[in-house]
Amino acid sequence: MKALVIEEPGKAVIKDVPYPKPGLGEVTVKVSQVGICGTDVHIYKGEFLSPYPIIPGHEFSGIIHEVGEGVPSFQKGQRVAADPSLFCGKCEYCMTNRGNHCENWGALGNTVDGSMAEYVKVPYKNLVVLPEEMSFEEGAFIEPLACVVYAMHRLQMKVGDQVLLFGAGAMGQQLVQSFKAAGASQLVVVDISEEKLQLAKEWGATHVFTSAQLEEARTIQPRGFDIVVDATGIPNVIEEALTFIGPVGKYLQFGVTPTDAKIKMNPFDLYYKDWTLIGSMAINHTFIPAFNWLKEKRIDVSPLVSKSISLEEMPSFLEGPRDKNLLKVQVKIS
Ligand SMILES: [Zn+2]
Ligand SMILES: [Zn+2]
Missing domain, CATH: 3.90.180.10 (Medium-chain alcohol dehydrogenases, catalytic domain)
Incomplete structure (x- = not known):
C-alpha cells in the first residue's frame, strides 16, 4: 500500500x-x-x-x-x-x-x-x-476536539466567567465555541489575522482585537479576566497574556511552545492575586465526549x-x- x-x-x-x-x-x-x-x-x-x-x-x-x-x-x-x-x-x-x-x-x-x-x-x-x-x-x-474537551475539563470554568483567548487558529476557534457553550459571559479574542477574528466573532466572541490593538483589550477589564488562555504557543504572547489575569483568575497553557522556551513572570502577582496556572496535554479519555459533542452539533x-x-x-x-x-x-x- x-x-x-x-x-x-x-x-x-x-x-x-x-x-x-x-x-x-x-x-x-x-x-x-x-x-x-x-x-x-x-x-x-x-x-x-x-x-x-x-x-x-x-x-x-x-x-x-x-x-x-x-x-x-x-x-x-x-x-x-x-x-x-x-x-x-x-x-x-x-x-x-x-x-x-x-x-x-x-x-x-x-x-x-x-x-x-x-x-x-x-x-x-x-x-x-x-x-x-x-x-x-x-x-x-474528533481527535483535535478531544484535546479541547480535555482543556475544558482541566479549566473547570464557571458560568459567567470573563474569558480572554490568545490565538484564533483551528484550535482557538473550537475553544471559542466551547467557551460560549460552557457559559462564558465576556469572550475576548486576540489574533494577528483579521479573517480569523471575524470567524471568532461569528462563533460567539464578544470583542476581537488584533495584536496591535492589545492595549484596548485591557480597558475592557482593567483588573483582568477570570480566565486567560494561550492557544498560540508563542513565548512573547504568553508573557503578555499573564498580565491580563485578574484576581483569583485562571491561566490555561493550551498552545504548545518549543520544549526549551522560557518566559518571565512575576511570582508576586501569582501570590497576591490568588492565580491558578493550568496545563493541558493532549487527550485523556475525552475522545468519546468530543464525539458526542460533535454528534449533537454543539460544535461546528x-x-x-x-x-x-x-x-x-x-x-x-x-x-x-x-x-x-x-x-x-x-x-x-x-
Ligand atoms: Zn494532533
Ligand atoms: Zn499506562
Missing part, C-alpha cells in the same frame, strides 16, 4: 509499504480523511519522541476494511474514527485516570505507524462508529477545514512554507 513515511528527520517520502494486517483485537481501517497537526510537523523536524521510520497521522476517519481475531461488534464497511491514544492501562498513571501521562505512553502516528497511508491498523476499543450525517472531515476532527468544525490535499502533496507541505491564514488542512486519501 501507499504511505507517507518520515524516514528520518527532514526526510518524508511517498512509498510502498506492507499492508497492516490486523492482529488480535485489532481492525484495519481504509483511511478516508486525515487532519494535519502541528505534531506531524514536529515529527518531521525531529522535535518529537517518535522512532524513525514512521508513518504520521493521528486525526483520521475511514471505513473498516478487515477485522482481526477477538473483535466483537465491528464489521467491514462501517464508517469509523479512532482515538489514537495507546495507554497501557496497567501503570500507576493509567490506574489513576492520568492515561495521558502513561509510563508506556504511545499513540498512532506518534510512536507507531499512523494514518497517512491507504490503511492503518487500530485496536478496536479505540474506535467509534460515525453516524451517517457525520462527514469523514468531521470524523477526522466543518468550516475549519480550509482545504484538503493529496497524500502526494504531503512531503512539500511538511517542508513548508505554509500559509498562515489557513485553519485546518486535511489529507484526502480515499
Whole structure:
C-alpha cells in the first residue's frame, strides 16, 4: 500500500509499504480523511519522541476494511474514527485516570505507524462508529476536539466567567465555541489575522482585537479576566497574556511552545492575586465526549477545514512554507 513515511528527520517520502494486517483485537481501517497537526510537523523536524521510520497521522476517519481475531461488534464497511491514544492501562498513571501521562505512553502516528497511508491498523476499543450525517472531515476532527474537551475539563470554568483567548487558529476557534457553550459571559479574542477574528466573532466572541490593538483589550477589564488562555504557543504572547489575569483568575497553557522556551513572570502577582496556572496535554479519555459533542452539533468544525490535499502533496507541505491564514488542512486519501 501507499504511505507517507518520515524516514528520518527532514526526510518524508511517498512509498510502498506492507499492508497492516490486523492482529488480535485489532481492525484495519481504509483511511478516508486525515487532519494535519502541528505534531506531524514536529515529527518531521525531529522535535518529537517518535522512532524513525514512521508513518504520521493521528486525526483520521475511514471505513473498516478487515477485522482481526477477538473483535466483537465491528464489521467491514462501517464508517469509523479512532482515538489514537495507546495507554497501557496497567501503570500507576493509567490506574489513576492520568492515561495521558502513561509510563508506556504511545499513540498512532506518534510512536507507531499512523494514518497517512491507504490503511492503518487500530485496536478496536479505540474506535467509534460515525453516524451517517457525520462527514469523514468531521470524523477526522474528533481527535483535535478531544484535546479541547480535555482543556475544558482541566479549566473547570464557571458560568459567567470573563474569558480572554490568545490565538484564533483551528484550535482557538473550537475553544471559542466551547467557551460560549460552557457559559462564558465576556469572550475576548486576540489574533494577528483579521479573517480569523471575524470567524471568532461569528462563533460567539464578544470583542476581537488584533495584536496591535492589545492595549484596548485591557480597558475592557482593567483588573483582568477570570480566565486567560494561550492557544498560540508563542513565548512573547504568553508573557503578555499573564498580565491580563485578574484576581483569583485562571491561566490555561493550551498552545504548545518549543520544549526549551522560557518566559518571565512575576511570582508576586501569582501570590497576591490568588492565580491558578493550568496545563493541558493532549487527550485523556475525552475522545468519546468530543464525539458526542460533535454528534449533537454543539460544535461546528466543518468550516475549519480550509482545504484538503493529496497524500502526494504531503512531503512539500511538511517542508513548508505554509500559509498562515489557513485553519485546518486535511489529507484526502480515499
Ligand atoms: Zn494532533
Ligand atoms: Zn499506562
